[in-house]
Amino acid sequence: MAQNVLAFSEDRELLIQLLGKGKELADSLGGELNALLVGSNISDSGELAQYGSKKTLVADGPGFEHFSVEAYKAAFLKAVEASDPGIILIGATKRGKELAARVAAALDTGCMTECMTLEVDEEGNLVSERLTYAGSTIATEVSRRAPHIVTIPSRAFEAPEPGEGVGEIVTLDVSIPEPRVKVVERREKTKGDVDLEGAPIIVSAGRGFKAKEDLKILEELAEVLGAKVGCSRPISADMGWMDDWIGISGRKVSPKLYLACGISGTIQHAAGIRNSQILVAINEDENANIHEISDYSIVGDLYTVLPALIKALKEKLG
């Protein structure tokens, strides 16, 4: 059965990654790849044809300037009508996930969240692998009814190279419902600019640090090692000492060396560092889980161990 694929993400980079995977799926199913763009004064809808989008469906209007799940859902349902998808790919940002669930409910169909792999089985069902149990396990799940809806995190699939593709642009006529949730203020956040995902060495801070100033010790270590600095969720989300955190709900890293300082090693944190080649921990509690999942560890006070380690490394590395 031929099946079309529809891709959407409000994050352009992620959308292009979805188009790469979407093209592969559409080709194997003999269907068409289409993309949805929602926004205000969209000027670059033509670009998506280069990534394989046959029909780029555009919902453009002042009501779409900021993401509102009800307005975007209305646009999505129009796009579904206009493109008859068997598979719907949505970028697994926070907004994407709430939209996907709401669209799935409206279409009375299933949804698989944050899929890391996607495959169509012999019966035409969609099979995916995704994290479960707070990130400690990988579940293989099957979606048995079309349209299959999945959300896909950043970097699960590679962005394709732009090609010669030609496609058409279809303007959607969406009547936007009166917004029930009123946004009264938007407070921009600073985004950590470090490319943690690509960093070969990461040193990371947890609640073992007592004050923001103390992070200086870790920064000094980072300098000796040529490392980027990361942290656990409380250091960022509760204390506000850094912008981003590492873990299941944050950045997922795969350095050659990950050095965790004053981090207990909960499953949620562990899920983000699992792909590290060598894991090192400094934690004063000998029963902390981080010691169980590390290659090397020191049971000790980071305030004395880190200065000693910096000194020792400086001597070794000259």
Add this chain to the structure above:
Amino acid sequence: MARIIVLLKDIVDLTEMKVDPETRQPVTEGVKRRISELDKRALETAIQLKESGEGEVIALSMGGSGTRVALLAALAMGADAAYIINDEALAGVDALATSKVLKAAVEKIGDYDLIIGGEMTLDSLSAQVIPRLAELLDLPQVTYVKEIELGEGALRAVRDLEDVDEVVEVDLPAVVAVVREVNEPRIPSLMNIMKAKRKPTEEWDAEAVGLSAEEVKASSSVEILNVMAPKVDRKRIVIKADTVEDAAAQLAEAIVSEGVLER
């Protein structure tokens, strides 16, 4: 007076769940079940809202035979009553089917101002039930909430998104999902734990909320085929030395000889 329904799911205690070394599958049988961590924070949110005004907190859960015991914790924390949907025929259904059942139960409870749940349950990590419920009930949804206040017939909340904190206002009734940063759940006193056993708890099957378990089950379309823990092979060497300097020197040596510093 606000009537708040809190959605709670009991899951295996993730800190006690082990992995079978042979099959690498998680062993969930016999492991103590607890209310999923974010759902506890949703409950704490509801209790605080009740305490800041007047109201009632009703815990609602679709679960199994262990749910009644797990929900005692909710009653001890401060929920006034608990409703449980326990129907064997519904075991293993997906988020779509779960939300249909919860919708029916919410409507049976009726007369609510607010429904609060977690961003996601920590076992399934699906993050679907709250928006699905909002769609099925045709209510506004306020997700990723880290701060919330109730006013006269309305709520004001701060939503934690990747690039912004969004301050929003919405009329009640509404459906809310909280994130971890919303609060630290309280630990109930011994006296409240004793009292919890006397609070009303009602158990329903699908029929009691006006649904056919077979139909709901048939609508479930996502199925888990297999769950496995990825292989981790760590050296787990704990460096021991008489002085901190010695330990640090040994660690430095180990790091250098692993060859991970070469660029």
